[in-house]
Amino acid sequence: MGRPLGSTKINTPEELWQYFLDYVEYARNSPMYKVEYVGKEGREEYKPLSVPITFEGFECYLADRDIIQDLGSYASNQRGRYKRFSTIITRIRKNCFVNNFNGAAVGLFSPNLIARKLGLSDKKEITNVEQPLFPDVSENDGDSKDTES
Numbered sequence: 066m067g068r069p070l071g072s073t074k075i076n077t078p079e080e081l082w083q084y085f086l087d088y089v090e091y092a093r094n095s096p097m098y099k100v101e102y103v104g105k106e107g108r109e110e111y112k113p114l115s116v117p118i119t120f121e122g123f124e125c126y127l128a129d130r131d132i133i134q135d136l137g138s139y140a141s142n143q144r145g146r147y148k149r150f151s152t153i154i155t156r157i158r159k160n161c162f163v164n165n166f167n168g169a170a171v172g173l174f175s176p177n178l179i180a181r182k183l184g185l186s187d188k189k190e191i192t193n194v195e196q197p198l199f200p201d202v203s204e205n206d207g208d209s210k211d212t213e214s
Contacts, residue, residue: 074133078153081139085157088126092116115173118164120157 075081096113103110116122120136128134139147140154169179 075139075150078150081150081153082156084127084132085123085160088123089118089160091126092118092122115168117168117174117179118161120161123157123161 075084093115095116097116098111099114101110101112102108124134124136127136136154137143139150142148142151165174165179168174169176
């Protein structure tokens with residue numbers, strides 16, 4: 066049997082916001098590492114890299130802690146049960162956007178990947194126009210047979 070209509074797994078928007086702040090702190094304290102080989106002997110060094118803050122990453126963080134598996138119902142306000150969470154969901158999404166955008170702008174994250182993730186990639190239409198190899202020669206110039214014998 067499911068939860069009664071109107072009940073939620075996360076009790077308040079403030080509780081959800083606190084979970085998000087905990088996720089941000091966790092992400093900051095859990096960098097990924099890039100291996101670099103330094104010097105002529107090729108000594109391994111591990112360079113810490115910042116991890117982007119994402120809504121999907123936040124959902125994984127919550128799932129890993131058995132808080133909730135998915136925020137889809139909260140984000141879509143399923144059956145009107147989550148209306149009080151709509152402002153905080155928007156705030157969380159905007160924080161993720163700003164973190165990714167700023168990270169790409171200063172070179173922390175790949176600008177191409179982040180632009181695609183944020184829906185900011187340039188759409189360029191490429192048309193293939195066939196150019197003649199020898200523009201001064203008409204197509205029939207080389208096809209005519211020599212009629213003089």
